[in-house]
Amino acid sequence: MMGAKMNSYLMSQDARGQAEFYVQALGGEIQFLTTYGETPGTPDIMKDKVMHLSLTVAGTNPLMMADTFEPVAYNRSICISLSYDDVSEATSAYAKLSEGGESKYPFALQPWGAYYGEVIDPYGVTWMITKQ
Known part of the structure; x- marks a missing residue:
């Protein structure tokens, strides 16, 4: 039987700030962060936006995040x-x-x-x- 590893991936309007909040609140560390600006041809308005960020929180628990270009609406369903x-x-x-x-x-x-x-x-x- 094949298996898969499941990770939580949050879309954010401020992935960098949200990740830093989680590191402060829960302990952990940002493992990897890349911005859209690292991709050739990215418009200036998007250059500082987070394309992918991975961090560990509360020990070694992985959490991944990225900036979104539309409003974020979390709800209690997840x-x-x-x-x-x-x-x-x-x-x-x-x-x-x-x-x-x-x-x-x-x-x-x-x-x-x-x-x-x-x-x-x-x-x-x-x-x-x-x-x-």
Whole structure:
């Protein structure tokens, strides 16, 4: 049976700024960034826009991004979930992601025995934070 590796790829109106926010909020590092300006014949207005960016967040979790030329409309139908082993790391991630964003579901111990919270970051991405 063949398999595939799945990665999250976010389209953004500010991929560079959004990636830097995630590095600050979750820890990690931008691994690769290329702009449209690196492609011959790119119009000046597009030269600084991100064609492809890859980063790692909260350890070695890959996340890819690019700038889009149309409005971005994230919705709650798709969320990014992070599961932590340590409650203080999970609490910190929740707090940092919610700075400038919106707390949808406060991070707290739930009746099913895990800590859980949901936040929409300042860029409109919904994150589900769990500590088992």
